[in-house]
Amino acid sequence: xxxxxxxxxxxxxxxxxxxxxxxxxxxxxxTVSWYQQALGQGPQFIFQYYxxxxxxxxxxxxxxxxxxxxxxxxxxxxxxxxxxxSALYLCASSLGTWTVDNYGYTFGSGTRLTVV
Amino acid sequence: xxxVTQSQPEMSVQEAETVTLSCTYDTSENNYYLFWYKxxxxxxxxxVIRQEAYKQQNATENRFSVNFQKxxxxxxxxxxxxxxxxxxxxFCAFMSxxxxxxxxxxxxxLLTVNP
Numbered sequence: 001x002x003x004x005x006x007x008x009x010x011x012x013x014x015x016x017x018x019x020x021x022x023x024x025x026x027x028x029x030x031t032v033s034w035y036q037q038a039l040g041q042g043p044q045f046i047f048q049y050y051x052x053x054x055x056x057x058x059x060x061x062x063x064x065x066x067x068x069x070x071x072x073x074x075x076x077x078x079x080x081x082x083x084x085x086s087a088l089y090l091c092a093s094s095l096g097t098w099t100v101d102n103y104g105y106t107f108g109s110g111t112r113l114t115v116v
Numbered sequence: 117x118x119x120v121t122q123s124q125p126e127m128s129v130q131e132a133e134t135v136t137l138s139c140t141y142d143t144s145e146n147n148y149y150l151f152w153y154k155x156x157x158x159x160x161x162x163x164v165i166r167q168e169a170y171k172q173q174n175a176t177e178n179r180f181s182v183n184f185q186k187x188x189x190x191x192x193x194x195x196x197x198x199x200x201x202x203x204x205x206x207f208c209a210f211m212s213x214x215x216x217x218x219x220x221x222x223x224x225x226l227l228t229v230n231p
Contacts, residue, residue, distance in 0.1 A: 033217065042120075042207050042221030043161070056217050088159060104151070105219075107161035 002027050004093050004108035012114045013081050019113060021076040025093030026106045031055070032074040033105065034066060037088040049074055050096075078113075086115045118143045118210050122222035129198045130230050136183075137193045137225050139208030147213030150184065152193045155224070156204040164206070167191065169213070198229045 005024040013019050025032050031050045035043035045058035049068035063079040072093070078085055092105035119142045129135035141150070152164040167175045167184050175182050179199075183192045195202055208222040 031217075035219075040223070042209075042223050043219070045218045045220070048217050058218065090159075090161065092161070104163050104166065105161075109158055109160045 004091055004106050006089075006091050006108040006111050008111060009109070010112045010114075012116060015081055015083060015115055017081050018077065018079045019081060021078075021089050021091075021111045021113070023074045023076070023091030023093075023108060025072045025074070025091075029093035029095050029106065030072050031094045031096060032068055032072065033092045033094070034074070034076045035090040035092065036060075037090060037110070038084075039087070043090055046076070081115045083115050086113060088112050118145075118148075118212065118220050120208050120210050120220055120222035122208055122225050124225045125223070126226045126228070128228040128230055129195075131198055131200060133198055134194060134196045135198055135227065137195075137206050137208075137227065139191045139193070139222060141189050141191065141208070141210050143189070143210065143212075145212055145214065149211045149213065150182075150191045151209040151211070151219070152180070152182070152191075153207045153209060153221075154202075154204045155207060161207070165193065195227075200229050200231060203227060203229045 007022045033048040034046040037043040046060050047057040048055045052068045065077045068074045088110040090110045092107045094105050121140045148169045150167045153161045154164050165177045165180050179196045181194045205224045207224045209219045
């Protein structure tokens, strides 16, 4: 059983650019959630995808968007990067949207994004 | 909106001793879930323990146990027989029972276990 894989592990981008982060969910999981963890903070929920559709969204602007593919992998896209977007981006997969009933998320090790 | 507060940014403990990490939360809901996650230097969030609000009995997982005080909205984590591998950031998290897809995290407590 493979875990959650995220790529790349580190990334440096310039303000104003666009970035795509990728996540492969754990085998058997069909739901992917994305979190942003700024330095010294706890993770903040960005959005969740279930069966290729957005299932919930946190307090993030529209320039944060996502996709989920038929194999349940997912992408997080951020347009017009700002310095404050520098953070660790965590992906978590689960079986179904009822994450608690299915004993919660499996997290990846994240992508560290630095915006300069 | 729910909030989760961890008032101890850093704590340290000697190996084999016991340590308690504090967490308080604010919600108007009656049905919810609480979690403790561990984040080692590898950055991956690992579930340590979870508690359903409707259960009065405190959850226990091996050396980890919680003290859940629903009326006080308090959810502390006790680690017994601390081990060097317990060194990590610990996050308390809340999930609403009504929309159980989103975790709300506290800012975390850095726990260092000293030899």
